[in-house]
Amino acid sequence: MRLETRKLLDRAFTGSGVLAIVLLSLALVVLLAPMLVRGCGAIFFTATVEHRRVMLEKFERGDRAAVEAEIAQAQAAREPVYRWLAGFDAQLAADDGLRRSYAKPVRELKEAVHKLLGPAPGSVRPMMMRDQYGQTRWDRARIKLAGVLYREEWDYSNPRQGGVKVMKPRAADFAGTSLEPMFAYLEQNAGRMLLPRRTVYWQFITDESYDSHFFGGIWPELLGTIYLTVGALLFAVPMGLIAAVYLAEFAMENKMVGLLRTCISTLAGVPSIVFGLFGLAFFINTMKVSNSKSVLAGSLTLALMILPTVIRAAEEALRAVPHTYKEAALSLGGSRWRTVWSVVMPAALPGILTGIVISMGRAAGETAPIVFTAAVSVGKPLSLWQAFSQPTPALSWNIYNLATEHEAVDEIRHVQYGLVLVLVVLVLMLNLAAIIIRARIARRLRS
């Protein structure tokens, strides 16, 4: 090959390598940036007075006097709205004709106002907590305010286009009535009625949730994930290490052991949903480790899923330990177990730990194995004792659940992103920990 050609080829390879890395980083940015930004939106956001009320009433957080003063202030700003509505109600009661034409629009208007500001003073306390408070987040409140000011309508007049959504101002619906000025007042004074303020709600991570995530945080999910992951490790690590030590140090190389290795590799490739079903069939239905879904059953299933990875990583690490270490220990009169324990294991530790932490990340992130064995969509944080018999919410499962099965997906978007962020950060931190641990031990081993 000519020198020119070779140089050109070299450059082409370098170029494509750089390109691949650039593309990868771009993909990462495109993927991670919205997650990060919108996930942070669950913690850093502009909160209304309703948020502070929830904090005070449900979590007893905040300065009671100050919050009550704020509530009174907001109530004063809202007062005219309720006065207009009450006045119009009185007019409707007096005039049958008026009532016939305005009964439905007024009902809808009142619902929209309720969504924005919470129940009217003096009304019956609603059952659902989400109906007991107005909008806690200013971004959501702005959307609800639009819902008060405008009415959605579908225009089918153009047959070629199909339906078109049109926003009709409600002010026009009530033109000429005593309610007309209310809309302008609402638009101009929304801020005074809800008192938006920048807030750092870091307790999002440590609060339990109320009314299926309309309020509060994600602690039960986070705790559930921690229980499941730690539980999985408690089963998988000892078993995996023993198996790896056996395979690497004690097993005779014969067909049975070869078959065993093949089985382990195959097991590592089994889809996680199969593990989930197996966990349900075996741990819950056959072994009856719990009556129904439980953290214990989920941990066992996850442990089974990560076991092959732990075994393979540990076995590779043990095999990579120089033979001379083992010889030295044996020649000093170490028994095989002592040799493995005091020389081979410490030298293999970086590799073993890396395998464990990567498995940990996988266990924390997997959804399928816990769907049938451990996860529920809503729950209280469990005590350690309850973990043996109770199911738990978990980050991975609730991301899926909130995005697909929640009755008001749009209302709790921020919680979804918050869950995603916490899970991603958790897994990244585990991986980072793996890298750091590995580097530190490797440095200690190398001198």
Add this chain to the structure above:
Amino acid sequence: MRVADIISGMWNQIGNSVAVSEAAGPAAGVRVGGALAEPQAVAPVQVDAASVEVAASDFSVFYRRNQAVKQVNLKIPVARVTAIIGPSGCGKSTFLRAINRMNDLVPGCGREGRLSFGGHDVYSPDVDVVTLRRRIGMVFQKPNPFPKTVFDNVAYGPRLHHRPDAGTLAEIVERSLVNAALWDEVKDRLNENALGLSGGQQQRLCIARALAVNPDVLLMDEPTSALDPRATLRIEDLVDELRGRYTIIIVTHNMQQAARVSDHTAFMYEGNLVEFGVTREIFTKPREKQTEDYITGRFG
């Protein structure tokens, strides 16, 4: 330049060291020669039964079908330095590793005949390999300190066998390092990783580690093959210092080394023990043609 000096003055040294060791005491009951007329290939070095440390009789080692050591008869005297020389693949390392049963680890490795240590069959079923290896220390071809501190390396053996208190342990470590002529170099670095030492220091650390369990025998499997001449020299000096206190069996490629450090030399070729005798005689007037050819560098 020092190496050249040493080599030129080699024969003197050998003479001295043998003289020293023969004056060492009752162990020096080695009688050489007298059996030249005997037809067998192996030179009959006569050793008193009480002063034999390791004895092989018709001892063979197999790797599956391949016979690596062929019916070797050898009596290695106590408290002396015995060198085993021979070309690569002659079975000298295999024989050495048979003595402390390191070959047990090799799958498919079998043996025949008898190999005894201190009068007991090494391979008898009631032998505890752990105890055996504690009494027969080993130093390997490449320095192989554990990736631990210098102190922990030396303390590994003592910690394995009994649990000495901190004071005793420190004493053992110091004594072993002094014996291995390493103490002065590492006394301020005891808590540093052993892998930070130089190759020669690492090898002496391995010797210290082996000495720390107070063995009777020290097997050395080409201990200087991975070291530079200077470090090699230090190891050889060390072997010289250990003479008389331990039975040392050293396998080496380096004939000058064998000539310099050993009292007795065994020459092996293709699994057979060709000749065994006092080093001075092996190197000055070998009885076997093969030995002579090897020593004079005609093959090997």
